[in-house]
Amino acid sequence: MNTSPTPATAPFHADTPRLELTASPHVHAPDSTVRIMWTVVISLLPIVAASVFFFGISALLIIGAAVAGALATERLTGPRNAVRDGSAVITGLLLGLILPAGMPIWMPFIGGAVAIGFGKVIFGGLGQNVFNPALVGRAFLQAAFPAAITTWPAMGGGLFDLRGDNFALPLMSGNAPDVITEATPLGLMKFEGTGTDLMSLLVGNTGGSLGETSALLILVCGAYLAWKRYLDWRVPVSIFATVALLSGVLWQIDSERYANPLFMLFSGGLVLGAVYMATDMVTSPVTRAGAWIFGAGIGALVVLIRTWGGLPEGVMYAILLMNALVPFINRFTRPRVFGTPARRNA
């Protein structure tokens, strides 16, 4: 027995270790949000590497600037230590991957800042945002710099050849008349009515944004995440199925006017958007039925915008529009509670 007065910090039993007190359940599945985020970052690295392969050092500059903008904003405006969770890195990487190689890098930096500031922090930070932050950043850039964001440098060139005036001073658009540009497959289709062969689309040997050229690589990386259960495969499958179905019907009606389904699937930002943007956990539905509906909505909007809209590409707006509907989709697909007769709509 301890007779001397015990200090308040002494354990109640001299040979007892300090005991932890937690609420039940006292055990926890090994996964964590931080691990999910950094795994997504790692899964994006091969796609970043491919973009460097196709567009040289410029790709790295653009992506790096977008990540830097995102991280700086998260650090300055977000909660303490928020940068550690990795979500801002994902936003920066994804934003960089949907930009062309030739932009002055101050633009992607601003884009990254807007993506985090107006896409996430303003809503309340991680988990609170309605819209995919990377797409908010891209939408901002598209509105602010319509020319720069639709100037597509051609493939080829050395690793260290810049694909545009990447180092133009801030607020200057820069001019790089000597850079060869080419139209994207969707642009060719929309404005000139010419197709691109499927093999080029799959491998990524076409003009376009940094990370959306190699459909095959994106699918492999996405499959890895789906296998880890870090993304819901129902969303991309639903998007692909809807796009294939709708564009297939159109193509059957008039194969001269409308693009064939395979072209629709593997061109532009559809694969990257379907695999990496639409599956963002925060801005997609939580129910399985909701995932199917969400994906179908995106697919339908993509076909609608690409076929009848003024723009060659529609993935970004399709996802942003469906993001807005997620709360309603969640509500609508609320499961029937065990032991209750039918769904009570809230």
Next chain:
Amino acid sequence: MSSNGFRHGVHPPERKELTAAVPVRRMPFPEQVVLPLRQHAGKPAVPLVQRGDRVERGDKVAAADGYMSVPMHASAAGIVTGIDWVPHPDGSMVEAVHIAVERHSAQLPRPRLVPEWESLAGDDVARAVQEAGVVGLGGAAFPAHVKMAPPKDTTVEILIVNGAECEPYLTADHRVMVEYPERVHFGTRIMMRALGVGRAVIGVESNKPDAVEALRATIPSDLDISVESLTVKYPQGAEKMLIHAITGREVPSGKLPVHVGAIVQNVGTVAAIAEVFETGLPLIERIVTVTGRGVNRPSNLIVPVGTRLRDVLDFCGGLNESAAEIVFGGPMMGMVQADLDTPLTKGTTGIVVLTHEETSARATLPCIRCGRCVDACPVFLMPQQLGALAQLGRYEDMQQWNLADCMLCGSCSYVCPSNIPLSQMFALSKAALRRPKAKVA
């Protein structure tokens, strides 16, 4: 019949190998037993003894206070040293009868404190079970006699004996089924007669094939008892999930199992009912699994009710350096212990000593709406929605999202990658709704 399971649920590591093959043995009597007056769901018992009284093992020391209550019996012979407040396993304080155990006593009880069951009419069996202080030994400690006398306007078609033991680590029920299968069948026989029901099913998770085999090999030829092997998934042992797995029926929201013609009783409780009639001794001891990597000698023990946590741990070789958290019951729904002087009660299924690597003590991040909780919830709630409302204190709105159907199984918290304590929030929300509203002046 369904596919012997239910939808959703989680798969925590089972960790039963520590004690699954360890035979049950008896722990020596401690120097002191502490008998809380509230060891069951319902009203606390009323003490019958006072300081200085001598009691034999099995003597009644507190009487049931009404129908939803059970008496308490001395788990060892000795002298009552007082009635005082002690820490209760649920974290509150409770009045308890303290008994200094007589040294070198043979601990022989008075003969037959519980009557022979054959001589008893239907309702008297239930009454004898109440007098013997039997409660559900699966953890909730619901008085056992109440389930032997269902409301008169209901019909019981099937008795389901719950041998799922879906909590990780725990093996007490497993050992009962392997070592005392006849006792399980005898208890089932008593329950079936009391309920007037012709059919019983013993549901066992398929990770206990030896239990299934032992039970199947000993089914009495005159009874319609079958043993069903169930999917290994948490919370398979939850009443609603078990009934669904075995009968394919869903207990309606807010209703009791008897509304779908089923009565569920834990296998350890059924064996205890048999035991009190076999031995004539009331419920004064129970089988407890002492396990976890933080304890030196994991064991399945017969422990006198009221034995202090400290004494049980000492008998099992004490804690080692990796011990971080002590839980009464399983790690999913069990209660964390802060004081080694806490007594084991009738509802204590196990003592699990977890290591720091296992515990859920880590940082919480915001919800990223990954939907894992939605996929885990066995009653199909939307925990992320409920959690968001709970954080805002909107408890009334939570009722619209079926908070009442949450059984606090903890599956949502278990899978949450952001480590949000969802089930704890729901427990607090339920408590907040139960509180009488403040009158607006």
